[in-house]
Amino acid sequence: MRNYETILTSVDDGIALIQLNRPRVLNAINRPMVTELLDAFERFDRNDEVKAIVLTGNSRAFAAGADIDEMKNDDSVSLELLNQFKEWDRLATIKKPIIGAVNGYCFGGGFELALCADILFAAENAQFGFPEIKLGVMPGAGGTVKLTKLMGQKKALEWLWLGDPMTAKEALEYGVINRVIAPELVLEEAKKYAKLVASRAPLSVRLIKESVYKSVDYSTYEGMQFERKNFYLLFSSQDQKEGMKAFIEKRPAEFKGK
Template sequence: MNNYQYINVSSCEEIGYVTLNRPNVLNALNRFMITEIVNALESFDKNDDVKVILLTGEGRAFAAGADIHEMAEDDSIRLELLNQFADWDRIALIKKPIIGAVQGFALGGGFELALCCDVLVAADNAQFGFPEINIGVMPGAGGTQRLTKLMGKTKALEWLWLGEPMSAKEALHYGIVNRLVAPEVLLEETVRFAKKIAKQPSLSLRLIKESVLKAIDYSLYEGMQFERKNFSLLFSSHDQKEGMKAFIEKRKPNFKGK
């Protein structure tokens, strides 16, 4: 299954694994690596045997940033023609839950990739941050937007302007990370969490994710209208009939994802 150069891809027990695999450079993200990551995510999104996607990094870091050597000589016109962030935009179209397991550094583009996950579990020694200002640039793959939506304008500006590392404990405080665990059990605990999510009815997972993402940008009224349409849509599913029947009959439901 792993026909990739910069990542490892596998699946087991309804979980699809995407592992960044450039540990010798702390999984620094080059453009081709991002394309591979997005292609793997999209492949799992279409795979009926996969319910949840788990994204992590090999070695001591999740991803320590973008590959600076790749972009050091770029100019504005070349970047415009490359349209490199189009691949990043595809991540937002993934319907299935994406759970990130973060160890070591998640900096710059690595932090942006982590913020693309729906849920983050982090080792308690992990570090996050946007150090781009220290080399004369700024985040370009959604960092300023996603960080601001999570922590608000004033705190986001502080972190983006200073370019300082954020501890895992601080990331938990600001709602960036869901759970902190010891580094040696990071993958084990993230898999345990992913398996719990995978047991839930997949159509409900899909439409809940879609509704929550709309809540970020919609007004309360518009978001509630969207939520109600998805609520009603689930009443056409087998899993809704099975779930409510099982509740009435006091037994465990047998969800089929349809």
């Protein structure tokens, strides 16, 4: 594995793990961390050994926010020229499944990073929120967009305007996360889920992810056209032949991702 300064990475049995590693600042996300995260995600996305990626923090915090010191002297022009969110845009192009495991605080930029995961598991004591408004700003890496698409306009405004934390239970009720789990077991359950996804036909996993995200932005008609193309595309794969043959022969399929 590469030596990163702000994250830890490893691969075990097809599952890549990316762990945010700035524990002294509750994993506050700074620019070097985003650069390293993107590098790690893109490497794992290209690595044939990796079937799914698990993203986590530590027991106290997934990430308590963005590094405020780093941006307190920025102005509009410096931010435009820096174009830091380009890296966040590229995080959205990762094709393999990303499973997020959240313990403790998940605020601001940390929450936005968690929302980059396709599936989110959270500890019973996890807390989510966008406190940016308390600093006189607002989310800048997709917070208002993704939260709104997940929970709806009215609920999103309620949370974004006050900037107060929501509990894991609330996040579950609003469809922001998938499961609430004992804090001790979140990472383990996330890895278990990652393994299950990894056992499914890889090309199907990939094209389903693409179609689901397109459907969020497209009209129903366009979304269905897009889905159809991906459906047809899978009929060029060996796994489709194997999957249907195995079904007829009443045996488990052996998928190769080809």
